[in-house]
Amino acid sequence: MFERNSYLNKITPHINKHIVKILTGMRRTGKSVIIRLLIKHIKEKYLIQDRSILVIDKDLKDFDSIKNHNDLNAHIDDYFKGCKGIRYIFIDEVQLIENWQLSINSYLKSDQYDIYITGSNSSMLSSELSTMVSGRYINIEVFPLSFGEFNNFNNSKFSDTTESFEYYLRYGGMPYLLAYSKEQYEDEIVFQYLKDLYNTIVLKDIIQRHKVRDTEELDRVILFMFDSIGNLTTANNISTYLKSTKSKLSVTSVLNYISYLLETYLMYKCPRYDLLGKKILSINSKYYINDIGLLNSMLGYSFNRINKMLENIIYCEMLQRGYAVKVGNINGNEVDFICEKRDERIYLQVTYQLGNPESETYKREYKSLNSIKDNYPKYILSTEGKIAGKGEDGIIRMNIIEFLLSTPQ
Incomplete structure (x- = not known):
């Protein structure tokens, strides 16, 4: 797994900060790999156990049942039941979940969650998300290899x-x-x-x-x-x-x-x-x-x-x-x-x-x-x-x- 440190260096200062970290960019530019590298970094630096990290990859059939924000809420709550401390949420290709921004806004209001999402469509940063989490997100675009x-x-x-x-x-x-x-x-x-x-x-x-x-x-x-x-x-x-x-x-x-x-x-x-x-x-x-x-x-x-x-x-x-x-x-x-x-x-x-x-x-x-x-x-x-x-x-x-x-x- 090749480490694209320029992207990791942009994200790591915001770990455990109360903002949504968003990776956008064309399909297959490496957003998922950057997420895996980021999870590895969090585990090693902050000694976080797997139980405190939820990864949802909407390109995998395992998560086909998560179709809208209600499904997403239920999945997150069930996964973290009984979990203490900061909980890390990673959602890959979040735009495939209907009304996903409602869930993100809800969990962002709690200081118990550190949220990371990726998407392959620039419209995911349009008015609804911007209005809901104005000033509380950073967007990092991932490009093909320079x-x-x-x-x-x-x-x-x-x-x-x-x-x-x-x-x-x-x-x-x-x-x-x-x-x-x-x-x-x-x-x-x-x-x-x-x-x-x-x-x-x-x-x-x-x-x-x-x-x-x-x-x-x-x-x-x-x-x-x-x-x-x-x-x-x-x-x-x-x-x-x-x-x-x-x-x-x-x-x-x-x-x-x-x-x-x-x-x-x-x-x-x-x-x-x-x-x-x-x-x-x-x-x-x-x-x-x-x-x-x-x-x-x-x-x-x-x-x-x-x-x-x-x-x-x-x-x-x-x-x-x-x-x-x-x-x-x-x-x-x-x-x-x-x-x-x-x-x-x-x-x-x-x-x-x-x-x-x-x-x-x-x-x-x-x-x-x-x-x-x-x-x-x-x-x-x-x-x-x-x-x-x-x-x-x-x-x-x-x-x-x-x-x-x-x-x-």
Whole structure:
């Protein structure tokens, strides 16, 4: 069991504190493993016996009888009957229990319970829970493996970080892939697993949850979104394209399908920000997929998408490092990412090859960053050799692999 210490370090300060600890994120990103590691930590540090720890995993048939908050209350009360001291409640995939938030709010009012829950749908943090336990919960999103984690956990499989990154670029960072040997890292094996994961998310978290009837149209929208990562996208664009294929899907339906994708953490919306007007632009956002391996498994790996795949990896990396990320616009020039965290801001341009000073790519990437007149750090990330250091006008050039392996601030 690989220990993802960055997540444990975020949770452990809140053990035995009177707040709900919530782990959210796409299916199979490792939330259940983090829960097991957390239980192990609690047992060892606080000398807690099994009798004081209740684990409910709604993905297991053992807990099929827990369908709503009344069932949940009865199960918890029965399990802890006669138990003294603090009782630890862990509920995996809590959104599968109807009105679960009523139970959580009730047990939170007692200082005898320390509560941890996980979920694969962002709507679980919507108004009802927020209203009931306002100020009394923390949410930690769990992502697929960053390249740093992937490289660290696979350090004996690959000859160097370049080879490791080539596999990561193709297959992504879903934690289950760590079970495969290097010889098993083949499209036929890995892509089948990732396709099954995609089908599970779409079926359970979208089709069944939202009672989608026209699954073929849904699939078309999703694959269009996958193929459009890093491009300016609107529901109107998608609807227009679908109509050209004789589809009758409305803009409203497209908007609904996009919202379902975002709810499941399968994709993220990256808004555009006007750096001069200092405001979010309401149209033409960009979308990125949670794991690049899912994209390649569904559309096939294509070097023609290399720039967008690299952008996608950097976008997810910055989210995992705790940044709020936007696409920048300044006088019609695009800045790939504006990344902000507390008082910190950095600007990132991402490209496969920057080339020489006479190339169009070189001129374009520098022009965008030079248009920004503040003093926050500006980076150009590319796959070219060991180029770390300040280049023209104080703009920092850095190899993408080195950046991904650098220590997050």
